Amino acid sequence: xxxxxxxxxxxxxxxxxxxxxxxxxxxxxxxxxxxxxxxxxxxxxxxxxxxxxxxxxxxxxxxxxxxxxxxxxxxxxxxxxxxxxxxxxxxxxxxxxxxxxxxxxxx
Amino acid sequence: xxxxxxxxxxxxxxxxxxxxxxxxxxxxxxxxxxxxxxxxxxxxxxxxxxxxxxxxxxxxxxxxxxxxxxxxxxxxxxxxxxxxxxxxxxxxxxxxxxxxxxxxxxxxxxxxxxxxxxxxx
Numbered sequence: 001x002x003x004x005x006x007x008x009x010x011x012x013x014x015x016x017x018x019x020x021x022x023x024x025x026x027x028x029x030x031x032x033x034x035x036x037x038x039x040x041x042x043x044x045x046x047x048x049x050x051x052x053x054x055x056x057x058x059x060x061x062x063x064x065x066x067x068x069x070x071x072x073x074x075x076x077x078x079x080x081x082x083x084x085x086x087x088x089x090x091x092x093x094x095x096x097x098x099x100x101x102x103x104x105x106x107x
Numbered sequence: 108x109x110x111x112x113x114x115x116x117x118x119x120x121x122x123x124x125x126x127x128x129x130x131x132x133x134x135x136x137x138x139x140x141x142x143x144x145x146x147x148x149x150x151x152x153x154x155x156x157x158x159x160x161x162x163x164x165x166x167x168x169x170x171x172x173x174x175x176x177x178x179x180x181x182x183x184x185x186x187x188x189x190x191x192x193x194x195x196x197x198x199x200x201x202x203x204x205x206x207x208x209x210x211x212x213x214x215x216x217x218x219x220x221x222x223x224x225x226x227x228x
Contacts, residue, residue, distance in 0.1 A: 046216035
């Protein structure tokens, strides 16, 4: 199985900050990498698919990049509603696997 | 509007069975693969199983292989997960999620609100 490792596991930031979350795959997954946001008590929401494609309706302050084994999710200017947990997921091979999550907290 | 509504969760004893259902609406159900993803209390996300549009391709996580069976009824716009030989470690919120295409390997969007399965004596 492909292992997905996110860093950091948690992060404190302020409104207006630029934030980057990293996801590393244990082998090359081309661009088969997706990002989700989950708020407490809610289902995950797709933000980015295929490494860099912004899902419809998602604010443009979210962006994704990378290919192969190293990927990043960037939030250009944090808004209050962005404080949540973020997960990466590889869809290169079965079983699909998720990173352990990055909890983004208010500083 | 795409809607996915899970049901069938509850409290069950170890070793017993449970069947989850996911009712889909707002899209042509038999045009898309579907998945089950779970989240143990306070933990991360774990893909459980997926099924292609015509049930021709099915996949399972190693943790549930041989115990869980995914199925779908396209005439009823419904997805199912038959869970046998349940263990304490199967305790989780189980989400139903839609793929953007016919086959398994893809992203998940949208997700239902989940149904809680608690395995305990």
